[in-house]
Amino acid sequence: MSTQTSFVTPVAPLKPYASTAGAAVSSLSRREARERPRAIASPKDFRTEPGPVRFVIVALAVSFLTIFVVLPLVVVFASALSKGFGAYFAALAEPEALSAIRLTLMVAAISVGLNLLFGVIAAWAIAKFDFPGKTFLVTLIDLPFSVSPVISGLVFVLLFGAQGYWGTWLQAHNIHILFAVPGIALATIFVTFPFVARSLIPLMQEQGTQEEEAAISLGASGLQTFFRVTLPNIKWGLLYGVLLCNARAMGEFGAVSVVSGHIRGETNTMPLLVEILYNEYQFVASFAIASLLAMLALITLVVKTVLERRLDDEGQIPRNDSSDH
Amino acid sequence: MIRRILPLVAGLLWASSAFAADYTLLNVSYDPTRELYADFNKAFAAAYQKENGKSVEIKQSHGGSGSQARAVIDGLQADVVTLALAYDIDAIAAKGLVAPDWQKRLSQNASPYTSTIVFLVRKGNPKAIKDWDDLIKPGVQVITPNPKTSGGARWNYLAAWGFAEKKFGSPDKAKKFVADLFKNVPVLDTGARGSTVTFVERDVGDVLLAWENEAFLAQREFGKGKFEIVAPPSSILAEPPISVVDKVADKKGTRAVAEAYLKYWYTKEGQEIATRNSYRPRDAEIAKEHEKSFAKVELFTIDDVFGGWTKAQKDHFGEGGIFDQIYKN
Numbered sequence: 264m265s266t267q268t269s270f271v272t273p274v275a276p277l278k279p280y281a282s283t284a285g286a287a288v289s290s291l292s293r294r295e296a297r298e299r300p301r302a303i304a305s306p307k308d309f310r311t312e313p314g315p316v317r318f319v320i321v322a323l324a325v326s327f328l329t330i331f332v333v334l335p336l337v338v339v340f341a342s343a344l345s346k347g348f349g350a351y352f353a354a355l356a357e358p359e360a361l362s363a364i365r366l367t368l369m370v371a372a373i374s375v376g377l378n379l380l381f382g383v384i385a386a387w388a389i390a391k392f393d394f395p396g397k398t399f400l401v402t403l404i405d406l407p408f409s410v411s412p413v414i415s416g417l418v419f420v421l422l423f424g425a426q427g428y429w430g431t432w433l434q435a436h437n438i439h440i441l442f443a444v445p446g447i448a449l450a451t452i453f454v455t456f457p458f459v460a461r462s463l464i465p466l467m468q469e470q471g472t473q474e475e476e477a478a479i480s481l482g483a484s485g486l487q488t489f490f491r492v493t494l495p496n497i498k499w500g501l502l503y504g505v506l507l508c509n510a511r512a513m514g515e516f517g518a519v520s521v522v523s524g525h526i527r528g529e530t531n532t533m534p535l536l537v538e539i540l541y542n543e544y545q546f547v548a549s550f551a552i553a554s555l556l557a558m559l560a561l562i563t564l565v566v567k568t569v570l571e572r573r574l575d576d577e578g579q580i581p582r583n584d585s586s587d588h
Numbered sequence: 589m590i591r592r593i594l595p596l597v598a599g600l601l602w603a604s605s606a607f608a609a610d611y612t613l614l615n616v617s618y619d620p621t622r623e624l625y626a627d628f629n630k631a632f633a634a635a636y637q638k639e640n641g642k643s644v645e646i647k648q649s650h651g652g653s654g655s656q657a658r659a660v661i662d663g664l665q666a667d668v669v670t671l672a673l674a675y676d677i678d679a680i681a682a683k684g685l686v687a688p689d690w691q692k693r694l695s696q697n698a699s700p701y702t703s704t705i706v707f708l709v710r711k712g713n714p715k716a717i718k719d720w721d722d723l724i725k726p727g728v729q730v731i732t733p734n735p736k737t738s739g740g741a742r743w744n745y746l747a748a749w750g751f752a753e754k755k756f757g758s759p760d761k762a763k764k765f766v767a768d769l770f771k772n773v774p775v776l777d778t779g780a781r782g783s784t785v786t787f788v789e790r791d792v793g794d795v796l797l798a799w800e801n802e803a804f805l806a807q808r809e810f811g812k813g814k815f816e817i818v819a820p821p822s823s824i825l826a827e828p829p830i831s832v833v834d835k836v837a838d839k840k841g842t843r844a845v846a847e848a849y850l851k852y853w854y855t856k857e858g859q860e861i862a863t864r865n866s867y868r869p870r871d872a873e874i875a876k877e878h879e880k881s882f883a884k885v886e887l888f889t890i891d892d893v894f895g896g897w898t899k900a901q902k903d904h905f906g907e908g909g910i911f912d913q914i915y916k917n
Contacts, residue, residue, distance in 0.1 A: 425663030426683070434663065437839075442664045524664045525649045526614060539650070542781040543622055544809045 339557050343550035354548035355555070362528045363536040363552065369444070370519075370532065371512040374451040378508050382459025383501065387493065389460075390467030391475065404460050407453055415453050416521025419446055442524030447532065450518040455508045462504030463497055470496055499574045506570065510563040514556060609645035611845045616666035618653035618739060618828070619781045620802045624701075624865040625670070631861055632852045636845070644845055652779045653739030660685065660833060667837045667846045670830040672739030674698075675897035677831050690831040696870045699827035700853035701862035704885055705747040707818040708787065708796040708803040715794045719820050720751040723795065724768040731793035732773055733783040735904075735911055740780035742905060744797040747824035749904075750893045754822070767914040788815070799826060800882070804866035819883030824890065 312320075344351055354360060388394075389401060407415060421427045423440040433440060440446045474496070478488045494501075516534040523530045531539065533552050540549035617625060629646040636644050649656065649664065653672035660666045661683050669686075671677055674697070680686050691698045709717050715728050723730050733741040745766065752765035775792060777783040780802060787796035788806050795818075798806070803817045830850050837843040852858045859869040863878050894900035904910045 420662050423663075424661075426661060430663060439663075439665065441662060442659065524659055525651050526664075527648045527650075529647060542619065542785070 336557055339550055339553050342546060343554040345550075346547050350547050351551050351554075354545075354551040357548065359528050359531070360536065360548070360552060363531050363533045364555070366444070366447070366529075366531070367513050367533045370448050370451050371509055373448045374455055374512045375505055375509050377452055378455055378459050379501075379505055381456070382463065382504060382508075385460045386463035386467055387489070390464050390470075391472050391493075401464070404457050407456050412454055412515065412517030413521055416450050416518035419450055419453075419522050441522055442526070442530060444530070446522040447519050447530065450522045451512050451515055454515055454518050455511045458508035458511065459501070459504035462500050462507070466497055466500040467493070499570055503567070503570045503574065506563060506566055510559065513559055610642040611644045611842055613644060613646045613667040613842060613846055613849060614649065614665055615646055615668050615670055615849075616649045616656050616660055616664060617670040618656060618672040619650055619779055620740070620799060620805070621670060621828075622648070622650050623805065624801070624862070624867065627865060628853075628858065628861050631857055632849055635852065635857065636848060642845075644849075646849070652737060654737065665836050665840070666833050667840065667842050668830065668832050668850060670828065672826075672828050673742065673897060674827070674829045675901050676739065677829055678898060680833065685833050685835045686831055687834050691829060693832075694830065694850060695854065697827055698829045698831060700830065700850075700858065700870055701828070701867035702870065703799045703801050703826045703828070703867050704819075704823045704887055705744050705797055705826065706800045706803050706823065706883070706885075707820065708798050708806060709794065709816050709818055711814055711816060713816055713818065717795050717818055720748055720822075721755070721765075723748070724765065724772060728772055728795065729774050729793040730769060730772045730795055730797065731775065731777075731783050731787045732797040733780055734776040734778055737778045738780055738783075740799055740802075741783075742900075743799070743824060743826045745904065745911065746890060746894060746900060747797075750824055750888050751820070751822055753893065754888075763910060763914065766910075770914055800868070801866040817883075819885050822886040822888065824893075825887040827889070 355364075385400070385404060389397060420441060422429060423433060423446060424430050425434055425441075440449070474492050475488050478492045479485075483491065514534060515532075516538075519532055520535055523532070523535055525531060525535065525539070527539075533556055537549050537553045537556070540546075540552065615625060615629075625646075625648055629648070633644045633646065636642065649659075649666070651659070653676050656664075657669070657671060657676035657679050660669060660680050669677055669680065674691060677686060677690060681688050681690055687693070694700070707717055707723075709715070715722070715725075717723065717728065722728065732744045735741040735745045748769055749762050749766050752762035753759060756762060756765065775783075775786055777786055780799065783796060784798060784802060784806055786792050788810055796803070796806075800817075800819075803815075807815050807817065830853065832843065832846045832850060834843075837846045853862070854870075856871065856874065859871040859874040863869045863874060863881065866881075868882055869875050869878070890897060890900060894903070902909065
């Protein structure tokens with residue numbers, strides 16, 4: 264990364280992504296700027312509390328993590344394997360389980376693909392251009408985060424349901440959206456929409472438009488500028504957004520539950536199947552599917568850490584933390 | 589290595605059912621019938637194949653009876669519905685998807701199998717629960733789902749009410765009795781299976797009000813030693829009804845096979861399957877044969893005591909109905 268952007272005051276960051284974006288920019292290179300607070304924050308300097316107090320605080324934190332994060336994970340895997348590996352793999356090879364895995368992968372592929380496209384376009388428009396109603400658009404992008412997933416699902420029932428706005432027309436033309444794959448995909452796209460855009464907007468804003476302006480003044484077309492300049496600059500941030508988007512797409516329960524119709528072997532995704540099997544007293548099978556989702560979470564975590572390190576090295580740090588949703 | 593395994597896994601995942609049946613039916617049902625219909629569908633498909641030479645695949649959807657009815661109204665393409673109470677099919681009929689006279693089209697109120705509400709207690713029955721009035725004793729914790737959201741819970745509620753009205757002689761006293769009963773309920777789950785899991789798995793409560801078939805199933809799944817079924821001297825006759833969804837079946841051209849499917853319930857084989865899954869059969873002969881499997885309970889019907897589902901629903905479970913009044917206090 265060049266240092267030229269450091270001299271530019273970036274566009275004032277939008278509210279949700281607040282503060283630090285501007286703060287890091289000074290006459291120092293970005294790298295130095297980032298390392299300085301770290302040096303100050305070295306743990307040694309803060310050891311002002313007496314030993315026992317420190318011990319109690321650390322013990323509290325560790326036991327909290329154990330109870331709320333480690334223990335449930337252990338329970339999932341222990342229950343899944345409680346009748347041995349044979350039963351575990353047999354449960355995963357059930358046609359219903361395979362169909363749920365298939366559906367989940369398909370829906371994730373569709374929604375991640377489309378969100379990638381729309382997310383990049385939205386972030387690009389918002390970060391690099393000024394137009395009236397921009398703030399409103401940003402708020403709109405965040406909307407799915409603030410709406411309960413069940414409501415997100417119900418919205419689609421109201422639109423596409425047989426009693427909904429377009430229901431009669433859809434029924435007459437024999438088009439099935441609700442209680443079929445399109446409805447599940449739509450609901451998933453809706454709830455996962457903000458991830459890509461939110462990871463990119465602050466990053467692109469910080470990068471400013473100078474490099475693009477340079478490219479265009481040298482004769483590059485709009486698309487060339489995007490693929491040769493903008494995209495390489497945001498690739499890690501983009502991957503980061505895609506990763507989170509994918510994790511949520513595969514794990515979504517509430518919205519999908521409303522629009523699924525729960526047809527066995529057809530419209531049950533993995534999270535839905537976990538609940539169904541649990542209610543059928545098939546605990547091993549239920550936790551076997553749950554363990555796949557848990558593994559997805561673990562893999563996501565590892566990849567996320569790797570990506571964050573990359574972003575850090577290249578100065579592409581998403582300022583927001585969408586992972587808390 | 590991974591390159592070799594990946595296509596294999598992908599192939600396995602995508603090798604969807606190459607087998608396509610001549611007919612596909614979607615049966616939208618309520619929660620506790622999963623095992624019942626798994627059994628019944630297999631038997632029907634075999635019988636139909638033998639008789640007509642055509643294969644039938646039956647897909648199932650299960651959930652709370654009310655929300656399943658809602659899904660059918662919203663466009664879930666069910667050829668047949670097999671729900672927990674007639675009121676839910678009435679709701680579908682009100683939207684014109686099912687003929688208004690649906691309950692007359694099949695015999696026995698269109699309920700080929702029935703059940704009743706019994707008590708599931710812990711081993712040895714430590715709280716000595718024998719009849720409905722034992723449930724309002726202080727210190728007895730009763731587990732039942734929320735009648736606002738669960739069809740099964742409405743049967744529980746109405747069974748308690750029917751008992752009290754008969755024993756104490758007036759609706760006011762029945763209301764007091766049911767209010768006292770719900771004071772003993774520590775958790776109101778949203779569905780019947782949720783309540784069963786609360787009682788059986790989470791070890792909450794002294795007695796679970798349950799459909800007889802659910803009580804037997806819980807006992808089978810978790811070992812006979814841990815729970816006992818207590819049948820009260822009197823209870824309600826729970827009649828889960830079935831119907832073809834006319835609009836969907838006609839559009840899909842599946843009416844004939846859908847009707848054959850439902851009629852199969854009234855055959856000896858169908859009645860045997862119901863019995864095997866701890867539902868009470870309608871067929872007198874089969875009932876006699878399995879007399880010993882079911883406790884003798886004096887059964888009253890919803891039509892006798894409450895004047896049918898529509899009225900019961902309005903009086904008891906509607907907005908501001910008796911259940912709302914009870915639960916507010």
